[in-house]
Amino acid sequence: MTSTTSADRNAKSLIPLERGGTAESSTVQDRAVEADRSAMQDEAPLTARDLWQATRARRKALRTEIRRFTQRSRRRRIGWIIGAALALLIVGGSVGAAYSPLFAVQTITVEGTSSLKAGDVQKALSGQVGRPLALVDASAVKAALVRFPLIETYRLEAHPPHDLVVRIVERTPVGVIQQSDGRFTVVDVAGVVLSTSEEQPAGYALIDVSGGTASKAFAAVGTALRTLPAELRGQVAGAAASTPDDIVLQLNGGAKVVWGSAEQSALKTRSLQALMKANPDAASYDVSSPGVGIVG
Structure with a gap:
């Protein structure tokens, strides 16, 4: 009985161990199956929606x-x-304002006049008052200023907001020419008539040339006279030339100046001034060769 009891005990004790081993093994297998299922789910093919979302x-x-x-x-x-x-x-x-009445001409200023009266020029340009500075009529201004023979060149300057400045360069009178009717006309170096009078104006040389104001002789005399300073030009009573190369000036005191051609007129002027200063009572001065002045 003793042996049977021991065997039974051993049998009973082995049964639980066998069942316990089987349960643990089953758990491991279940976990492996679940892992395989997860792997199978992860390895499942992508759908079109998955591709669209990824893109x-x-x-x-x-x-x-x-x-x-x-x-x-x-x-x-x-x-x-x-x-x-x-x-x-x-x-x-800015462009809109420039063409608006905000920048209209209210004042016309004339600069550079000496023989001309600035007021006369302003009156001639009065038609531009009230125009926007950007719309000043250049053609109308030119037509108005052409009536003044003394004006050689001019320039318009707009000074916003309301000032129009006219800068004038006047012609330089170089002498007087006696017309066939006996009257005298004051001319500049280009032969432009600046004024006409019945009597010979004082302070201007009487020009006597062959061919009139359109000749080369007149152009040479005009160049020589214009080169002279105003003070010295006022001492010249007459200027004569038959060709561009034989200019002769007559001074108020009676002395004669042999000028020659109009070339190197500036140098000839300095030579004449030096000779006149050194020999104020000389009867003649020859500066036709400016490097060698001759006193007679």
Whole structure:
């Protein structure tokens, strides 16, 4: 009985061990099956929706990266656009204002006149008063100033908001020519008649040349006279030439100046001044060769 009891005990004690081993093994197998199922689920083929979502996410990420890398250039481009818009606004506003009555002519200032009266020139240009400075009629101004023979050149200057400045260069009278009718005309170096009178005006040389004011002889005499300083030119009573190379000046005191051609007139003028200063009572001065002055 004792042996049977021991055997039974051993049998009873082995049964639980065998069942316990079987339960643990079953648990491990279940876990392996679940892992296989998960792997099978992970390895399941992608659907069209999965591909669309992945593509959309990639495009979104790409756009984000592009925006991040081009942020500086986009800011720079926006800055240029804003700057250009402001510049156009300023230019457009300025142009619009320039052509508006806000910049209309109210005052005409004449500068550079000596023989002319500035008031006469202003009166001739009065038609420009009230016009915008940008719309001053240059043709009308020219037509008005042509009536003044003493005007050689002129320049218009707009001084906003309301001033129009006219800078005038007057012609330089070089002498007097006696006309066939006995009257005397004051002319400049180009032969333009500046004034006419019945009597010979004082202070101008009487010019006697062959061929009239259109000749080369007159052009040479005019150049020589214009080169003289105003003070010395006022001492010349007459100027004669039959050709461009034989100019002779007659001074008020009776002395004669052999000038020759009009070439090197500036140098000849300095030579004459030096000779007259050193020999004020001489009867003649020859400066036809300016390097060698001759006193007679």
